[in-house]
Amino acid sequence: MKSRDKITYLDNGATTFPKPPEVIKAYADFCKNIGASPGRGSYEPAEITEQKINHTREYISKLIGADDPQRIVFTKNATEALNMAIFGILQKGDKVVTTRMEHNSVIRPLLELERSGIIEVFWANVTDNGRLDIEHLLELMEIPDVKLVVTTGIANSTGVILPFWQIGEYCRENDIIYLVDGAQLCGVYPVNVLEDNIDMLAFTGHKGMYGVPGTGGLYVGKKVEKMLKPLLWGGTGGQGDLPSMPDVLPTKFEAGTPNSPGIIALGEGVQWVIRKSVEAIHQHKQNILSIMLELLRDEKNIKLFGPKDDMDRTAIVPVVIPGSNPKDIAKSMWNRYNIAVRAGCHCAPHIHFDLGEPQGTVRFSFGTMNTVEDAEYAAEAIIDIANELKK
């Protein structure tokens, strides 16, 4: 098989690439022509920065169905937002329900609190086909005094979409706080925090929202705004005479100079997604997913990890070549075919362990910029490598 000269980038689950030109332009424009910190000066560029950052809050609110842009708190990524939510809500004696599909940015903060004797964590299983065992999750939520449920919106290991709207409804009925890890969800699949009863939604700017790395945030719903404690204490620009963080959203949770160019560029990324529409983006990627699965499903030297069908999934296709190390396969994909894919357990160790692949997988993750031809090329390349290894 002949290699393409250009890079075929299929690691959009890690970070999307390339970025829309509007995003790059906004970043560069800020650095060249604006440069000031928001809320820290009464001169025009400082005011412009503040306005532009607030516009990004508005675009994100629109994307996720929030009623008030001030509920969007910026962080440097989803990891920081998840830490803010988990450490900011949980107290001694609290019980938490989560799933075996989670990313380490949920697993590790929870385990840290459990090891310190502060909380107790209950883990919902994954079924044999890589979907959430929703019955088990609902059963765990019946445990008396569960305070928080944390689930991913879309599993980064398999692309499986969790029924977060169903979990949210149950949480509302039972007065449980619901935190969703939206790192793989926002901009990829429709979500509406109010209709889906999500109290906190963590997002990262550099994946499906098409911003740059170093941006992310937390949607803080009404139910939690008074109980959530900040993760950081420090300067907020205004109200510098107060001995503590100002008790207003979003300032209370945004200590320190923000990543202004990143946040402004993220605003452009989110507008780009809204213009395309999340539904259309999902449909485009569904077409790619179906083709990829069709091409790989019956290959005898390739094992699909997780679901074998394209139901309730997004365009993430993890595979294993039995007897081979996924990292070696990913290296061959790059060296021979200029294809960028990620290998390993993708910071989600539990599901790989549970489904019998602790070494992880080779993960093809498609973005909005990918095409059906990219999927056909990638499928041909992995089939080629798998068949050669079996000779």
Ligand SMILES: Cc1ncc(COP(=O)(O)O)c(C=O)c1O
């Ligand atoms: C499901 C999930 N949660 C959280 C994260 C963490 O995102 P970030 O590294 O941007 O903080 C990722 C990143 O890969 C992810 O896929």
